[in-house]
Amino acid sequence: MTKVKVKLFGPFRDLFGGRELEFELPAEVRLRDLLRRLCDTSEREKQVFAGQEVLQPHVIIMKNGIPVPRPGGLETPLQAGDIIAIFPFLGGG
Amino acid sequence: MSELPWGVHGKILEVDLSSGRIEETPLDSGQVADYIGGRGLGARLLYDRIDPTCDALSADNVIIIAAAPLIGTNAPTAGRGHMVFKSALSGGIGSSNCGGTWAPAFKSTGFDALVIRGKAASPVLIDIRPEKTEILPAGHVWGKDVHLTTEALQAGEADRRTRVLCIGPAGENKVRFAAVMNDRNRAYGRGGPGAVWGSKNLKAIRVAGQKKIQVKDKEKFQSGLDQSFYLLKQAPATKRLLRDLGTAGLVELINLINMLPHRNFLDNRHRDEDVERVSGETLAKKLLQRAAGCYLCPMGCQRHTRVGDKKGEGPEYETMVMIGPDCDIYDLEAITRVNYLCNELGMDTISFGGTLACAMELFEQGILQAKDTNGLDLRFGRSDLLDEFARRTAFRQGIGDLLAEGSYRLADSCGHPEFSMTIKKQEIPAYDPRASFTQALGYMTSPTGACHLKGGYAVSLAFFGGAKEIPRFSLLQSPIGIRNMHNLGIIQDSLGVCRFTGYAFSYDPWARMMSGLTGLDFSTARLEEVANRIAAVERLFNLAAGLTESDDALPARFSREPILVAGEERAVSVDTIVRMRRDYYRARGWNERGDPLSALLDSLGIEKRKWP
Numbered sequence: 001m002t003k004v005k006v007k008l009f010g011p012f013r014d015l016f017g018g019r020e021l022e023f024e025l026p027a028e029v030r031l032r033d034l035l036r037r038l039c040d041t042s043e044r045e046k047q048v049f050a051g052q053e054v055l056q057p058h059v060i061i062m063k064n065g066i067p068v069p070r071p072g073g074l075e076t077p078l079q080a081g082d083i084i085a086i087f088p089f090l091g092g093g
Numbered sequence: 094m095s096e097l098p099w100g101v102h103g104k105i106l107e108v109d110l111s112s113g114r115i116e117e118t119p120l121d122s123g124q125v126a127d128y129i130g131g132r133g134l135g136a137r138l139l140y141d142r143i144d145p146t147c148d149a150l151s152a153d154n155v156i157i158i159a160a161a162p163l164i165g166t167n168a169p170t171a172g173r174g175h176m177v178f179k180s181a182l183s184g185g186i187g188s189s190n191c192g193g194t195w196a197p198a199f200k201s202t203g204f205d206a207l208v209i210r211g212k213a214a215s216p217v218l219i220d221i222r223p224e225k226t227e228i229l230p231a232g233h234v235w236g237k238d239v240h241l242t243t244e245a246l247q248a249g250e251a252d253r254r255t256r257v258l259c260i261g262p263a264g265e266n267k268v269r270f271a272a273v274m275n276d277r278n279r280a281y282g283r284g285g286p287g288a289v290w291g292s293k294n295l296k297a298i299r300v301a302g303q304k305k306i307q308v309k310d311k312e313k314f315q316s317g318l319d320q321s322f323y324l325l326k327q328a329p330a331t332k333r334l335l336r337d338l339g340t341a342g343l344v345e346l347i348n349l350i351n352m353l354p355h356r357n358f359l360d361n362r363h364r365d366e367d368v369e370r371v372s373g374e375t376l377a378k379k380l381l382q383r384a385a386g387c388y389l390c391p392m393g394c395q396r397h398t399r400v401g402d403k404k405g406e407g408p409e410y411e412t413m414v415m416i417g418p419d420c421d422i423y424d425l426e427a428i429t430r431v432n433y434l435c436n437e438l439g440m441d442t443i444s445f446g447g448t449l450a451c452a453m454e455l456f457e458q459g460i461l462q463a464k465d466t467n468g469l470d471l472r473f474g475r476s477d478l479l480d481e482f483a484r485r486t487a488f489r490q491g492i493g494d495l496l497a498e499g500s501y502r503l504a505d506s507c508g509h510p511e512f513s514m515t516i517k518k519q520e521i522p523a524y525d526p527r528a529s530f531t532q533a534l535g536y537m538t539s540p541t542g543a544c545h546l547k548g549g550y551a552v553s554l555a556f557f558g559g560a561k562e563i564p565r566f567s568l569l570q571s572p573i574g575i576r577n578m579h580n581l582g583i584i585q586d587s588l589g590v591c592r593f594t595g596y597a598f599s600y601d602p603w604a605r606m607m608s609g610l611t612g613l614d615f616s617t618a619r620l621e622e623v624a625n626r627i628a629a630v631e632r633l634f635n636l637a638a639g640l641t642e643s644d645d646a647l648p649a650r651f652s653r654e655p656i657l658v659a660g661e662e663r664a665v666s667v668d669t670i671v672r673m674r675r676d677y678y679r680a681r682g683w684n685e686r687g688d689p690l691s692a693l694l695d696s697l698g699i700e701k702r703k704w705p
Contacts (some may be wrong), residue, residue: 009345010338010374052178058329065349066659085349086335090342 002029002080006038010088015047025078032074034084035073095229097122098611099309100162106204106226108219110293111152111211115226120205126613127698130161132188132586133627134206135177140630142208144704145638148429149179150267150292152212160200163307168606169321170591172197172388181269181285182499183517183542185635189286190546190586192387193279193300197302198256202302218246223302231296238262238437239274242297251299259297260287263440263487267291268497270444278406282441284541309612321598325391328597335394335593336384340410342373351658352552353526354419356473357450358514361525361656367423371413380429392593400426405433406688411545414523415446418455421473422687431479438487439545444499447520449482451500451513467491517542517644524552526656526665527651529565533665534575534673540631546592568669572676580624587627616656626697628681629689633701642687645674656672
C-alpha cells in the first residue's frame, strides 16, 4: 500500500472538507489516481479537472514541494510518504 | 507640437514651494504617445527637470505626480496614481504607485501631472481646484497622523469629491522609507516619497474637481473594455481568489516552495504550524471584516480587518512576512496592529520590517547592544515590541533614529553593511531570491532597488506561467523573462492600472482601450516599444545619479549562504549574478555597463541629457 498525505489550501479546504487528508492507495499509483479518488462528486471534479486529462488552469499541485509539470503531471508516480499539496493560482504581494 | 490626443487635459501644474510660484505649462502632446502617463510620463518629466546628483532630501529634489489617460474612464482599476522623485533610499529614481481615489480626483481638477520643486519655509499644503491652486499654511495639521490629517483637511469641505494625499509623522521626520498616503490606508510606499515631502515641508495635497475627459472612439474603447472585464471574470485569481484570501493567501504557497524568508533572510525554515498562524486563510477566518476594492476594481484584495476594538486595513502578503516571519514573528494580531500603526504614521511596511529584521540580527550578533537600543530587547521574535519600534522610528527617538535611516545605513553605521538585505539600499521584499534566479534578477535590475512591484512578481512566471513558464533556475530564460515582466509592469504603471490585472491579461485589451480613448494607434508592439523607452530613461537617470552595474547585484548572503530548496542547496553565485545581469542588459539593448546604446536611444527618440 502507498500512504500519502494531501495538504489543502485556500478554497480547496472547503471543497474537500479539511486541511490535511491521508489516503491509502494501491502500489504503483499515479497522481491521476489520487485526484480521481479525491474528486468523488461532480462539484469536486469540476473544480479540479477541466477535461478528462486536463487540470483546471488555476490548480497548482506540488509533490514534496516541487510543482508537478503540466502537461504530463498527472502521470507523476506516488510513493509512500509523499506529501501532495493542492493550491489555487494566486499572485500578488 | 502635434495635436493633443484625447484622454488628457494637456496641462501640467508646476508649483515651486521656495518662491510660492504656481504656473500651468502645456503637456507636450507627443509625450502621450511616447510615455503614456503615470510612471512613464513621470520619469520623463523628472529626467528633464532635475539634476540627478542632487541630495534627495534637499530643496533640489523634484516630485512629479502623474495621472494617466485612462484615469477618468471606466477602465478596470484605472485609478492608480504614480509619484516619481529621487529616492531617499537609493539615490536613484524613486517611483511609487498607489491605489485609492486621490489620483482620479486629481485628474478631475484639469491637470495631467503635478510638478513640485523647492522647499517651503514652514509646513504647507497645496490646495488644487479647477478655478485656482493655492499654497496654504499647514501648521495646524503638522504633527498629526495620516488619519487625523485626512479628517481635518476634509472637514467642512462642501464638495464630497474632495480628496487628501498626505504624510504622517514619519514623513515629517524624514524617515527614509516614509510613505505618502491617500484614503487613509493606501500608500505610495517605496523609496521614501514621504521623506522627500517632509524635507520640503509639504504636508498634504488636497484636490477637488469635476473636469471630465472624452473618449474619441467609443466603440473601439468599449471593445477593449468588454474584453478586459470578460477576462477578469474568467481567471480564478482575479475573479474570486484575491477577494477571498487577499494577497496573504500566498504565505502558505511561498513557504511550500521554500521562498519564505526567515530571520533577516538567514534561512527559509519555518514550522508549518507557525506559518499557518500568519496565512491568508487564518487572516480571513480570524480578523477579516470585509474585502473591498480600490477605485473601479472588480478584484477587491483589500483586507478590512479588526483586532480587538481597533479597525484598520491589512496586512498584505509583504507586510505579513516582512514584519512577521522575517523578524521571526508569527503573531497575526501583533503584525496587524503594527500594520495599522504604520499606516497612521505613514511608513512603508516592507522597509520597516526589513530594517527591524536587520537590527534584530545586529543585536543578536552583539553589534548593536542594549546601550544602543535604549535598553530594549531587540532579539528576533519580540512581537510585543513592534508598536514601540514603529513609534520610535517614525519619531526618530533613540534607536528609532537609526532605524529611520533604513537597514543599509543602519548596518553600515555599525561597520557591517553585509547584514542589510537590500538592493540599491532598499529592503528586499518577501520572496527569497535564492529560491528563483528569475526573482533574483528581477530584484537586481529593478530601477528603484529591490521592489515587489518594480522587480516583478517573478514567482508567478515559475509557477503559473502556463505557456510562458520559466523554470526557477533557468539562466537562459530568466533575462528575457524578466525584461518582459518589467516591460508589462512599466506599461501597467504608466496606464494607471493595477498589476493584478496581469493575472487575467497583458497588453491587448489595454491597447484597444488606449487607441479608442486617445485616437492614437496603440498596438501591443507599440506598448512594448513605449516600455523600452521608459526603461531607458529610468536607466539614464540612475546612471547620471551615480549608480553603476555593481548596484545591480545581491547582498553577499545570497551568494555565500545557501538555503534548501526542494531538497537541494541553492545560492546565487557571483558568476550567476554577473552572467544574468549581462544578459539582461543585452536583452534591453544596453552595453555591458548597462548604458543604453546610442542606436537604441536614437530609435526610441531619446536625447541623453548633459548636466553642467
